[in-house]
Amino acid sequence: MSPVVDLDRLCVRRGDVHALADVTARLRPGVVTALVGHNGAGKSTLLDVLAGVRPPTSGRVLGLRGRSVAYVPQRSAVPDDLPVTVGDVLAMGRWREVGPWRRLGAADRALVAQVADRLELAGLLRRPLSSVSGGQRQRALVGQGLVARADVLLVDEPTAGVDTGTREALLAAIADEAGRGALVVHATHEQAAVDRAGAVLALDAGRLAR
Incomplete structure (x- = not known):
């Protein structure tokens, strides 16, 4: 099973804008974590940092060294x-x-x-x-x-714009990945996907929602 992944005061700046600001959280293996928030909240940016395709401006991600990561972007990006x-x-x-x-x-x-x-x-x-x-x-x-x-599966909006059957199939398959011990994080706007998650991480304008 993958280790926990700790986000330690993670910040990402884009010019004068904080895409992520002082995000501290723990992500656990064997659990599907739903990453939620309005458009522009920082969900995709956080997935990019976890995937290693965007370096943080400051702060650290701990627990990913030596671990394999699979990243599924939004369908609109393909x-x-x-x-x-x-x-x-x-x-x-x-x-x-x-x-x-x-x-x-x-x-x-x-x-x-x-x-x-x-x-x-x-x-x-x-x-x-x-x-x-x-x-x-x-x-x-x-x-x-x-x-x-x-070891780590990251998925950006896996159920956006799909029918109910596809949504259920994808959420069940993602849950199976957590069941085998992977650390799973997916960004979503859909309540059905949030309801199926074992943990929720909410972002608001780049910060953890309180």
């Missing part, structure tokens, strides 16, 4: 016409282990098939990503994070 198949998207989750565009081993292929079955994508693996529905694209993107089998 072009719908990306020239890959659904199976390619899932397989990318194994790149950290096997290298980009390398042939997957038997165990990797089995893991892709397992996640595809879990998210009802097994019949779509050869389909271009651009040819499937928005909900199926979202399942594929989250599936990539699941295939990574990382």
